[in-house]
Amino acid sequence: MAVELSTNTEARLFSRYLIGREANKQVLGLYRDALQETGHMDRLDQALLRFALKHPLSIGYLDAGLIFYKPHSELRHRLYLMLAILEAQAEYSALFLPKRRTFLYIAFLVWCGIRSVFKAAVGSILVRSIRP
Amino acid sequence: MKIFEYLVVGSGCSGAMVAQTLVEAGVNVTMIDTGISKDSDIKVPDGDFLDLRSSDPDQYKYFLGDKASGVSWGDVGKGEQITPPRQHIVKDVEEYIPLVSSTFSSFESLSYGGLGTGWGLQCWQYSQADLKAAGLNEAKMRKAYQVVGNRIGISATDDDAGQYTIRTLKDYQPSPSMDKNHRYISDLYESKKQALNKQGFYLGRTPLALITEDKDDRRGYGYHDMDFYSDNDKSAWRPWIAIDSLRKQRNFEYIGGVLMLSFKEQGDKTIVTCMRTADQQLVTFSCRKLILATSALGSARIVLRSLGDSGTKLPLLCNPYSYIPCIQPHFFGSGAEREKLGFTQLSLFYDKDHSNIGASVASLYSYQSLMLFRIVRHVPLNFVDARILMRYLIPTIVIMGIHHPDHASDDKYLKLVDAPESPAGSQLEAEYVLSDEEKREINSREKAFMRTMRGLGTYSLKKLDPGAGASIHYAGTLPFSQKREPFTLSSSGLLHGTRSVYVADSSGFNYLPAPGLTYSLMANAHNVAEGLLHNG
Numbered sequence: 184m185a186v187e188l189s190t191n192t193e194a195r196l197f198s199r200y201l202i203g204r205e206a207n208k209q210v211l212g213l214y215r216d217a218l219q220e221t222g223h224m225d226r227l228d229q230a231l232l233r234f235a236l237k238h239p240l241s242i243g244y245l246d247a248g249l250i251f252y253k254p255h256s257e258l259r260h261r262l263y264l265m266l267a268i269l270e271a272q273a274e275y276s277a278l279f280l281p282k283r284r285t286f287l288y289i290a291f292l293v294w295c296g297i298r299s300v301f302k303a304a305v306g307s308i309l310v311r312s313i314r315p
Numbered sequence: 316m317k318i319f320e321y322l323v324v325g326s327g328c329s330g331a332m333v334a335q336t337l338v339e340a341g342v343n344v345t346m347i348d349t350g351i352s353k354d355s356d357i358k359v360p361d362g363d364f365l366d367l368r369s370s371d372p373d374q375y376k377y378f379l380g381d382k383a384s385g386v387s388w389g390d391v392g393k394g395e396q397i398t399p400p401r402q403h404i405v406k407d408v409e410e411y412i413p414l415v416s417s418t419f420s421s422f423e424s425l426s427y428g429g430l431g432t433g434w435g436l437q438c439w440q441y442s443q444a445d446l447k448a449a450g451l452n453e454a455k456m457r458k459a460y461q462v463v464g465n466r467i468g469i470s471a472t473d474d475d476a477g478q479y480t481i482r483t484l485k486d487y488q489p490s491p492s493m494d495k496n497h498r499y500i501s502d503l504y505e506s507k508k509q510a511l512n513k514q515g516f517y518l519g520r521t522p523l524a525l526i527t528e529d530k531d532d533r534r535g536y537g538y539h540d541m542d543f544y545s546d547n548d549k550s551a552w553r554p555w556i557a558i559d560s561l562r563k564q565r566n567f568e569y570i571g572g573v574l575m576l577s578f579k580e581q582g583d584k585t586i587v588t589c590m591r592t593a594d595q596q597l598v599t600f601s602c603r604k605l606i607l608a609t610s611a612l613g614s615a616r617i618v619l620r621s622l623g624d625s626g627t628k629l630p631l632l633c634n635p636y637s638y639i640p641c642i643q644p645h646f647f648g649s650g651a652e653r654e655k656l657g658f659t660q661l662s663l664f665y666d667k668d669h670s671n672i673g674a675s676v677a678s679l680y681s682y683q684s685l686m687l688f689r690i691v692r693h694v695p696l697n698f699v700d701a702r703i704l705m706r707y708l709i710p711t712i713v714i715m716g717i718h719h720p721d722h723a724s725d726d727k728y729l730k731l732v733d734a735p736e737s738p739a740g741s742q743l744e745a746e747y748v749l750s751d752e753e754k755r756e757i758n759s760r761e762k763a764f765m766r767t768m769r770g771l772g773t774y775s776l777k778k779l780d781p782g783a784g785a786s787i788h789y790a791g792t793l794p795f796s797q798k799r800e801p802f803t804l805s806s807s808g809l810l811h812g813t814r815s816v817y818v819a820d821s822s823g824f825n826y827l828p829a830p831g832l833t834y835s836l837m838a839n840a841h842n843v844a845e846g847l848l849h850n851g
Contacts, residue, residue: 292704
C-alpha cells in the first residue's frame with residue numbers, strides 16, 4: 184500500500200511536470216505496471232530520484248542536466264515512461280500530435296530554447312551536487 | 316510411422332511460396348513450424364490513426380504494450396519499429412535459436428508467418444548482373460517474379476527508377492498516393508533529374524506487396540496509417556495470409572509447435588528430429604522430400620547440426636545498413652496529416668558507374684504513427700521542451716534507410732557451438748567484420764546520399780548505425796555451387812551430399828544485392844518447388 188501511494192505520488196508529480204496536468208487513474212495504474220519492468224537502480228539513481236520527489240520544482244533541471252551527465256539515468260527513464268503513457272491516452276493525445284504553427288510560434292520556440300539552455304546549465308550543476 | 320511426401324519447414328515468406336506452388340500442383344504438403352502466434356489480448360481496432368488517438372481509451376494496449384513493453388530505452392538497436400502487436404515475431408528466439416556474437420546482431424523469428432509478419436513489403440527485382448552474381452538463373456527468376464507478384468499483389472509505378480525496381484513486372488496495381496513529404500521530394504527530383512541521373516541517382520516509387528485495389532478477400536489500402544500495428548484489411552501481404560488460405564486445402568497440413576533440430580537420411584526417406592515447444596520433448600517425422608525454408612541463419616543451423624562438426628565455418632552475407640533521420644524545413648509546423656502511409660514510398664538508387672550491379676538504395680519513410688515518444692528520446696533537450704519542439708518538427712521528418720550490397724569474405728562467417736543452457740543444445744556463433752575498403756565505400760556512398768537529399772530539400776541530421784545484422788537481410792550461408800562441395804546447394808536448391816534435402820530460402824545466394832531480398836527469395840522458393848515437381 185505504501186509503495187502504491189509513493190508510486191502514485193511520483194506519477195502525479197511527473198505528469199504535472201511533463202504536461203502541466205494531473206495524471207488520470209488509468210495513467211497511475213499503467214505507470215505502476217511499467218515500473219515493475221524497470222531494472223536495478225544504482226545509488227546515484229536512487230539519490231537523484233529521492234531529490235526529485237522531495238523537491239518537485241527541481242525535476243525539470245535534473246531532467247535537463249542529466250542529458251549530458253547521465254542520459255540513461257533511471258530518473259530520465261521514468262520520465263520517459265510517463266511521457267509515453269500520457270501520449271497513449273485519448274485525454275492527452277492533443278498535447279502530443281503534430282501542431283500547426285501560428286504567427287507567434289518563432290517567439291515561443293526561441294523562449295523554449297532559452298529556457299532549455301538555462302535548465303541544462305542549472306541542472307548540470309545540481310546533478311553534480313547530489314551525492315549518493 | 317507415416318511418411319510425408321513433401322515436408323516444408325517454416326511458415327515465412329519462402330515457406331509460404333514453396334508450399335503454395337506445391338499445393339497448387341496437387342501434391343500432398345505438410346508444413347512444420349514453431350508458429351508462435353500473436354497475443355490475442357492485443358486487439359487493434361479498424362480505424363484511422365488520428366481518430367483512434369483521440370477516441371480509443373484502450374490505445375495504450377497496442378501503442379505501448381503490456382507493462383509498457385514496447386517502450387525502449389537506451390541506444391538505438393535493431394527492430395526499433397517492432398510494435399507491441401508484433402512483438403510475438405521475436406518471442407522465444409533467444410531461448411530456442413540463440414546466436415552469439417560481438418560483431419553481429421541477428422534478428423530471427425519463430426512466429427507464424429516468420430519475419431514476413433513485419434516485412435516492409437518492398438518488392439524490388441534484382442538486375443541481370445545481380446542475379447548472375449547471386450547464382451540465380453535470370454530467365455527462371457523473371458518468370459517466378461511474375462508468378463509471385465500475381466499471388467501477393469504488387470502496387471508499383473513504371474517511372475525513372477523502373478530499371479531498378481519493377482524491371483519486367485507486368486499486371487501490377489497502381490502505387491498508393493504519396494504523402495506530402497514524398498510528393499515534395501518527388502517534385503524537386505523532377506526538376507533536377509537530368510543532373511542527378513548523370514551522377515548515378517535515380518528516384519522512383521517503391522514497388523510494394525500492398526494492394527491498392529480489392530483482391531479476393533483483401534481490401535485495397537485504406538490510408539489508415541496503422542501499418543506498424545495491424546493488418547486488419549489484409550491490404551499488406553503477409554505469409555500468414557497465404558498459409559491460412561492453404562490450410563483450407565485438402566492436400567495441405569500444418570503442424571505447429573515444433574522446432575526442427577536436425578535431419579538424417581535413411582534409405583529412401585529422411586528422418587527429421589524436432590522439439591515440441593510445449594513440453595520440450597523430441598519428436599520425429601519421416602518424409603520423402605525435405606524442404607528447408609527457415610531463413611539463411613535457420614537453415615545453416617539445421618544443416619550444421621545435421622552434417623557439420625564444430626570446425627565447420629559457413630559464409631554469411633548481410634546488407635550493411637544505416638538510417639539517417641532528415642528534416643524538411645518546408646513542413647515545419649504544418650500539423651498532422653491524414654491519409655499517411657507507414658511504408659516506404661520512394662526509393663533512391665545510387666548506381667555510381669551506371670552498371671546496374673552493386674547499386675546502393677535508400678528507402679524513404681515519413682514519420683507520424685510511430686508516435687512522438689519513440690523519437691523524443693534522441694533529442695538532447697529536457698522532455699518538456701523536446702515534446703513542444705517535436706510537435707512542430709514531426710511533420711518535417713523523413714527517415715532514410717540505406718542498404719548496401721554485400722560480398723562474402725573470410726571475416727564474415729557462422730559456426731555452431733555447444734550451448735547446454737539452450738533447449739536445442741547448440742547455438743550459432745557469428746563473426747561479421749567489414750574490410751576497411753568496404754567501410755570507406757559505404758561511407759562515401761552515404762555522404763553522396765546525404766548530399767543528394769539536401770538538393771531535394773531534405774537535410775540529414777545524424778547517421779545512426781544500428782550495427783551489423785540490423786538490416787535483417789541474411790543470405791549466402793549455403794552458397795550455390797556447381798562443384799558439389801559439402802555445405803553448398805545445387806542451382807535447384809538440393810543440398811549437396813544429400814538425396815532429398817532442399818533449401819528454399821536465401822541460403823544459396825552467393826552475393827547479396829542492396830535492394831531487399833524478400834521478393835527474390837520468394838521467387839527462388841517458387842523455383843525450388845517447380846524444380847521438385849518437374850525433376851524430383
